[in-house]
Amino acid sequence: WSAQVNDLNEQLKILPKLCLLSAGFITYLASQSEDKRLSYMNKWKQLLNVDEKFDIRKFLSTESEQLVWKSQGLPSDELSMENAMVILRSQLCPFLVDPSSRATDWLKTHLKDKKVEVINQQDNNFTTQLELAVRFGKTLIVQEVDGVEPVLYPILRKDLASQGPRHVVQIGEKIIDYNPDFRIYLTTRNPTPELLPDMEAIVNEVNFTTTRAGLTGQLLATAIQHEKPELEVRKTE
Numbered sequence: 001w002s003a004q005v006n007d008l009n010e011q012l013k014i015l016p017k018l019c020l021l022s023a024g025f026i027t028y029l030a031s032q033s034e035d036k037r038l039s040y041m042n043k044w045k046q047l048l049n050v051d052e053k054f055d056i057r058k059f060l061s062t063e064s065e066q067l068v069w070k071s072q073g074l075p076s077d078e079l080s081m082e083n084a085m086v087i088l089r090s091q092l093c094p095f096l097v098d099p100s101s102r103a104t105d106w107l108k109t110h111l112k113d114k115k116v117e118v119i120n121q122q123d124n125n126f127t128t129q130l131e132l133a134v135r136f137g138k139t140l141i142v143q144e145v146d147g148v149e150p151v152l153y154p155i156l157r158k159d160l161a162s163q164g165p166r167h168v169v170q171i172g173e174k175i176i177d178y179n180p181d182f183r184i185y186l187t188t189r190n191p192t193p194e195l196l197p198d199m200e201a202i203v204n205e206v207n208f209t210t211t212r213a214g215l216t217g218q219l220l221a222t223a224i225q226h227e228k229p230e231l232e233v234r235k236t237e
Contacts, residue, residue, distance in 0.1 A: 096187040
């Protein structure tokens with residue numbers, strides 16, 4: 001018992017540093033490639049005197065969560081797993097840069113138990129669908145977002161006003177009741193979207209562009225699943 005207490009006390013001492021590392025990763029590194037993520041994390045670990053073996057995936061998610069994501073169609077490479085973790089933990093609206101659409105398909109599956117609606121930003125009824133989602137607390141996945149429409153800015157900035165016990169937000173020329181259950185995700189297949197600086201401050205860009213390392217990881221996982229399926233079974237036990 002004494003050893004366990006000492007171990008817990010040591011973990012509590014470094015917990016603020018681990019939280020700071022995790023917040024920095026979610027806020028600043030989700031748009032970066034794998035090599036840049038690794039480089040920055042190593043520098044930050046040294047500055048904070050954190051063990052280089054610290055694994056942010058294990059800190060912010062569990063093995064069972066990652067297995068569920070994989071079963072829902074998320075690629076099993078490290079970049080994709082980290083990105084899923086960011087999407088589900090970020091306080092800002094996630095903006096998925098997803099050329100293959102695999103991450104978007106995973107997100108639709110992951111959120112299927114919620115009131116999810118999928119629309120394109122170019123749809124004629126986009127504003128109407130947005131108003132209904134905000135009012136009734138739906139989850140909205142907006143696809144083909146090459147440039148963010150001005151109507152979204154007040155929502156992404158959460159420019160809410162109080163009217164008695166209610167919160168409202170302006171969408172176009174209308175004032176709409178804001179349901180706290182409302183969630184929005186933006187996605188694009190454009191691998192190099194151009195976000196204006198003011199937009200970069202209110203969304204969290206999450207880059208799913210496949211790199212050589214990511215492709216290697218995906219191919220390795222596929223090969224193991226085909227040649228050694230018992231290993232996959234063991235991982236789920």
